[in-house]
Ligand SMILES: Nc1ncnc2c1ncn2[C@@H]1O[C@H](COP(=O)(O)OP(=O)(O)O)[C@@H](O)[C@H]1O
């Protein structure tokens with residue numbers, strides 16, 4: 001088992017009031033799979049992703065990546081974990097506005113020892129010809145491609161995508177999904193896609209559904225189709 | 233207005249930035265009110281003092297004494313008073329110059345205690361008394377006679393009590409002045425020498441000068457404005473007055489730019505809110521007023537605090553000033569227009585820059601503003617065109633960050649330059665004095681003792697090396713300078729050209745400061761006028777000597793004597809290596825090289841306070857500017873920093889990217905400061921060097937520059953230390969937050 005979550009709990013409080021909690025989350029994931037995490041807004045999808053990505057820490061329970069229990073790591077080692085193992089893709093790209101495309105990808109390559117060739121990565125996300133452009137000169141889909149390139153260039157074992165198509169139109173969204181699928185095949189990257197769009201789950205190997213911080217469904221997608229066939 | 237409720241919330245949220253701005257405004261208000269009011273106060277007191285003591289118009293020495301003063305006074309409608317004086321060693325290193333009390337001209341003003349009534353009473357110069365711990369009621373022994381100190385005095389022709397006129401600085405440790413009664417002077421065993429003090433209510437002294445020149449033969453004639461003991465104070469006041477305007481103006485300029493940059497950043501992040509307010513029906517003016525209230529708080533708080541502090545420090549500063557210049561503070565008063573100025577000037581500087589920023593923001597339509605960010609995301613020309621491909625990523629990031637906002641870069645460089653100029657001022661002063669002392673004085677003047685006799689002599693029976701001199705002027709250019717006739721093989725005067733090569737003393741040589749004021753070059757011919765008999769002489773200048781002190785011309789002794797029509801061996805002064813055996817009644821003036829050196833060494837000490845203060849201000853300005861600019865950068869990069877953290881950057885790596893960005897601009901600011909400082913100090917000195925006969929050599933040595941940079945670097949590190957905490961505090965969720973918006 002590549003990723004293993006055992007009884008993970010996480011609470012958010014506002015003063016003394018409990019605002020939200022992830023309750024007893026447990027599941028296992030094999031290497032190289034695409035996993036979609038579904039659920040309505042506020043169900044805890046991002047929270048779960050952040051825990052796996054080492055952005056946040058569990059209150060209790062364990063998250064094992066390979067044979068490392070990241071819930072036991074020091075801050076410093078957790079940073080190294082993010083640096084070496086994880087790629088993040090967000091809904092709103094979070095590119096640095098005053099760096100051009102190439103430099104935005106370089107932000108990640110700069111700290112990675114196993115980084116892939118920048119040109120190659122930009123080529124595989126289809127942005128090589130725009131490498132001197134600045135984010136605000138790009139469309140949303142293009143910006144997302146850059147942000148995927150930034151995640152990818154570190155050659156991470158796990159790619160965590162939080163609503164990667166949430167701000168994109170249908171056509172662009174599908175192109176991004178196809179890109180993620182391509183990456184999954186080419187690099188054998190384990191990819192989490194968080195979405196509230198059920199249709200997207202049809203391209204996944206695995207579908208986990210959350211509601212109010214609890215797993216209400218966890219199934220293997222036996223009817224997996226290619227991203228190109230996803231419709232909504 | 234409801235809006236205003238948030239003002240304090242915003243201020244508190246970024247307290248360091250606003251506090252920094254307030255402190256800068258405070259500093260400039262403090263300097264403005266304090267320097268101006270104190271200088272005006274000193275100036276007013278000086279005028280009052282000069283009036284009260286009936287300051288002389290000229291001081292003269294005659295070969296033949298005046299027989300009937302009364303007759304001369306009536307004939308020329310002037311006051312003449314004879315004043316005897318002598319120098320007495322009261323300890324190994326300390327000389328007291330004792331004057332007899334005058335009653336018509338230059339009479340003493342009693343600063344403390346009472347006037348002398350008996351012949352065993354004495355008045356002392358207060359700074360000398362303080363330095364050497366003499367109190368009223370104490371006894372002081374002068375030439376084997378005991379005097380009781382009954383009071384402290386000030387006199388107008390010794391405001392700046394230099395031991396000899398060639399000195400640059402006073403030194404109360406080795407020299408002081410005192411006054412005794414006429415009767416006591418009669419009883420003293422020494423003859424000393426005597427000056428006539430002339431005062432003409434109508435201002436003209438030409439006629440009496442001509443008369444005396446014919447009948448009594450003038451050895452020495454000095455008008456009050458040529459007297460460095462009198463006119464140094466004017467130079468100093470003039471310099472201070474310039475500083476009193478320039479310093480606060482520079483700091484305020486910096487502050488207004490800094491505040492503009494801070495508020496621009498604030499408005500930029502609030503475009504959406506401004507647009508919404510617009511849409512809600514708020515008028516442009518109402519919104520502008522809201523933002524102006526931030527400025528108001530900065531200007532008002534800083535202005536009031538600075539003015540109050542400034543006023544509190546008026547008295548100490550006036551007193552500090554009067555430590556150098558013996559001007560009694562007869563009537564301390566505040567000039568109220570400077571208080572008003574001190575409160576208003578911050579507004580004058582800050583409001584315009586603020587209005588420009590506001591106009592820039594408010595010219596957009598509400599819709600455009602509500603969509604926000606449009607304006608802020610424009611890529612600049614530089615960013616678009618700069619080629620960074622070859623660089624490593626951290627360098628690329630830093631350059632991008634520097635070029636992101638040119639106004640911010642400008643403020644940073646300007647601030648660092650200004651701070652470095654303050655910082656280097658102390659070093660500049662110190663190095664220059666050292667240089668003046670070593671290169672100029674010790675290398676040029678090799679004698680240990682310098683005697684000036686009361687009358688010309690024909691052959692030197694005392695030993696040492698004789699010389700002659702006379703005082704000249706160049707009409708319309710220089711009021712007075714000395715022409716020395718020295719032995720062509722002189723061992724005691726060592727003149728070099730600007731390349732450091734010795735100049736043969738067969739030449740007619742002019743000192744650099746005099747050459748500068750007369751605007752003469754080597755080979756030029758000038759007409760000089762003898763001050764004592766008004767005869768004109770034409771001389772050709774052969775060489776210019778690299779000497780910084782003294783308005784002097786040197787020529788061979790025989791040449792000078794020939795020029796003046798004296799016997800070729802005539803002399804009035806002697807340079808010597810050892811102390812000579814010259815009867816005291818023949819000596820007019822006697823100075824040792826040691827006195828000069830001592831005086832130089834002593835000036836640094838009292839200056840420590842003010843130079844220390846200036847350095848502290850420098851440190852503060854640098855700290856605030858660096859901290860605010862870095863703070864802005866952190867603020868702007870919040871999301872990026874958060875993103876760096878998510879990507880797995882360590883704190884060290886982030887700190888390097890964000891905090892070391894400004895290393896290069898800071899170095900640039902520092903490097904710029906050095907020529908700027910030297911240039912501006914040169915201008916400042918030049919503007920009042922006309923009356924003062926030395927050219928201050930401005931020198932900064934490598935050690936000082938390195939030391940100055942080190943201090944700046946430490947300031948930078950301190951600022952980084954505080955900023956690190958702010959970077960550390962930024963959560964990773966910051967980058968996630970924006971995606972929720
Ligand atoms: N750092 C946080 N502090 C407090 N509450 C949070 C924090 N992050 C998320 N929450 C709350 O937890 C709940 C789940 O959030 P999230 O995981 O972002 O949901 P989803 O991504 O499924 O929309 C929400 O109600 C949100 O307000």
Ligand SMILES: [Mg+2]
Pocket residue numbers: 045046047162
């Ligand atoms: Mg979410």
